[in-house]
Amino acid sequence: MQGARLRRFPFSGGGRSARPETPAPVEAPVTERLPLFAELIERAASGGRCVVLDFAPPSQAGIALFNDMHCRVDIVNFPQALASFKQASTAEDLVRRIRAAIPHDPAHRPNVVLCWDFLNYLPRNVISVVMEQVACLCAPHAQMHALMAYSSPEMPAQPCRYTPFGRDAVEIRPRVERMRESPRMAPKELERCLPGYSIDRVMMLRSGFQEYILRLKGAHSDAPPEVPEGVLTVG
Template identity: 25%
Template sequence: MQHRSFGLAALTTEMVKSGDRILDLGPLSSGTTQAFLQLNCQCHIEDLIEYLAENQSAEDPLAALEDHLLPKPAGLKFDVILCWDILNFLELDVIRHLVRLLQPHLKQGTILHTMRYTGRNQPRKPRRFRLLDNFCYEYIDDPEYPTVPSKGHSTVTLLKCMDRFSLFNSLMKREGMDQNVTEHFLEYDSVTSRNQVRSGGASDVSAYFRSVRDDERIEMPGVEKALATISESSGAPTMLECGRKNGRNIDALKKKVAALYVEDLHASLAWQKKLHGEETGFSTSIFSLDPGTRLDGVFLWDLLNYYSGAQIQQLGELLGQRMTPGATLHFVMYKSAQIPERPSTFEVLDDNRVAVTGISAGKRLRTLNSTADLMRLLPGYRLYGHHIGKLPTGEAFQEFVLQLKP
C-alpha cells in the first residue's frame, strides 16, 4: 500500500530552511532524513519503534523512555519533529512524558508532524515507511516491528496531553493519500492567529505534485489592479484570502504581502448552516485575525454569487470593520442566468495570472440581477475597477474591484 505525504512535502518545499534542526522519532530507514540533509539541516534520530519493541512489558515505561532517549546538548532547540504514525501506538501517559522530556529542546514555533489513523480497521503495528519518490511512501509490513495495536487517540485527546502544542493544519483525503490517514501539523507555543499563513501553514501542497495547465490560466486585470494597490499601502501590506483552501497553492500570494490571512468562507458558512439552519448569516468571529490587524485587501473570488442579499450586506459590513480606508475588495460575478453549482478554485500564480480549476458542471440560478443591486448591498464601498472576462470553460463573468470609503 502507498501513501503520498502532503505534509512531508510541505515541510521540505515550504517550511524547512537551511540549518534547521530536525528530530526524527522514526527509524533511519524511511529515507526522509536524506531529503533534509540535502537542505543542510541537522538531523537527530530517536528510533521510538525500537523503544516499542524493547519495552512492551516494561514495569515502568516512562523510565524506560528516559533511558531510551539520547542525551542532547543543553542549548539544542528543534525546528521540526517527525512523529510518523508512532503516536498512534503510545499510551497517553507515555506521549505526555515524551513531550515533557523534549520540552527543554522546544521553542516557540517548533513544528511537530504526525499521522493519525482514522478508519475502523486500525493497524496492529506501526508501519514501516519507505520513500519512493515525490514523497510517496510504500507501507511495508516489517516482521521485526512490534505488534502494538493502535490506541485510536482522537485529535482532541492527543492535544490534551501535548502541553503547549496546538493544531494549525490538517491534511486528509487528498489525491494519492491513504484515505484512512490524517496528517497533522502541531505548533509549540503558537501566538499567531489560526488564519495567518505561516510558511506551509495553509498553502495547499497539491501544487507540488501537479503543474498548472495552460488552458487553466486566465488574465484577470482586476487581480493585478488590486495587488498593485495593496502593495502600495503604507507599512506592511496585509491581505485576507477567502477562497477554497483545498486544491490550490497560495505561495505566490505569500510573496506579494507582508501578512496573508486565509478563511475558507464557503466551508465556514456551510458549517454555520449545518448548525443553525438555511438563512444563516456570518458569525462576527468568523475572521480570526491577530489583535489590531487591519486589512489592505480582500479577495472573495466568486463567493458572492452564492450568498443572499442579506448575507452580502452583512459580509461587506464585517469586512469593512477590519479594513483600512481605501483598502480593496475583489470579487467576480457571473453574467449568465445559470451559474456553476458551487464555487470554483482560484489560484494566483507568480506572473499574476490566475488558474481557475474545479469548475462545477452542474448549474444553479443566479440570485443577483444587476450591478446596481450589488452596489446597494455594499454602500460602504466605491467602484474602483470593472472588467469582463471568461472562465476556461468559456463562461463570462464581471470582475469587480471596490475600495472602502474613508
C-alpha cells in the same frame, strides 16, 4: 504565464437556460486572466505593509505569491464558512458565525480583500451582512476584489477553487457536477447591496464574469454592526 491554457469557463455557455441541479461533467482546471487583480497585486506589492484577507482555501500558489510580497494573509476557507453560514438559525447566529470564520487581529487590519466568486453564493441580504462584518475588520479604504457571474445564466452549484496563477491570472478548478442559477447581478445592484463600499473599477471578462475592484468608503467601527431584524437564510 508560459504554458497556461487560456480558454472559456466551461460553465459560460450563455445560450443554455438555467437548470438548477443539472448534472454536468467534471472539468479540468482553466486559467483566466484578471486585469484588475493584476493591478491590485501590483499596487499591493509596490506599497508598504500589505495585509490580505483571502476568502479561498490555502494553496501553494497563493502562499508563494504572497510570500514574494512579504505580506500577511488572513485565510478564510469560504466553502467551509458557507457550510457554517447555512446552519445559522437566526440573524444573530449568522453574524456570530461570520465573526468566527474570519481570523482577526486588530493590530493587523486587512487592506486587500480577495473575495473571488463567493458573493455569487450568498443571497443579496446576506451579502450585505457578511460584507458589513468584513468592513468592520478592515483598514480604512481597503480594496476588495470580486468576481460576479453575469452573462452566463448558470454556474457551478458549489464555489470553485481559485488559485493565483502568477500575478495577473487565476487558475480555476470548477466543480460542475451540479449547476445552479447565477445571480447575474448588475454593478448598480451590487453597489446597493454594499452601502459601505464604492465600485472603483469593473470589467467584463470573456468568461462571462464581471471583475470588480471595490473600496471601503471610510473607517468603520470595530464594533459589530446592528443585526437586521428577521431570519437570514443562506441559500
